[in-house]
Amino acid sequence: MNTGKAGTENPDIASAIWMAVFMLFAGFIFLAFLSLKPSSNGEDVAAIFPLSMSLKDITSISADLPFTPLRAGWSDNIVIFRPQPGAALEDLRSAGALLVVSAIVNGGCVFLTSDIKNKA
Incomplete structure (x- = not known):
């Protein structure tokens, strides 16, 4: 310098x-x-709920939504969902989700959506 x-x-x-x-x-x-932005073509999403909500609360609230719960994230207030046809991310937000992000960003979810046959 x-x-x-x-x-x-x-x-x-x-x-x-x-x-x-x-x-x-x-x-x-x-x-x-x-x-972080979830795609609109039906890929898995991670919904982050308030810490005050338990996994049981989240499951009961989201049971009627057009989303299939896959697993919990590293914390019980993060749930990975697979949208069904016609699902809107606003449904999760109206159920109490603070943030809805791409599940691939949450780590480990790449393996749930990738095709294992293509890796062999």
């Missing part, structure tokens, strides 16, 4: 480096946020 007369770092270069690091980090966060 360029140094001045006293051997100190040039503040213009240091601020440019910090700005570049910040821009890279902001871009990464933006792309991660975009990957």
Whole structure:
């Protein structure tokens, strides 16, 4: 790096480096946020409910919805659902879900939706 007369770092270069690091980090966060959006073609979704709701409460509330529960997430307030034809994500939100995201982002769900025959 360029140094001045006293051997100190040039503040213009240091601020440019910090700005570049910040821009890279902001871009990464933006792309991660975009990957949270569930697709509209019927892929599995992860519904995140309030911590005050138990898995039993979530199951009873979502029983009449056009979603098939597959499993719980790493916490009991996260449930992975498979939408049935004609299902709308608003149904889960009206049932109390705080956030509905793509299940692939929740980790491990890639294996539930992938075809094992293609891997062999």
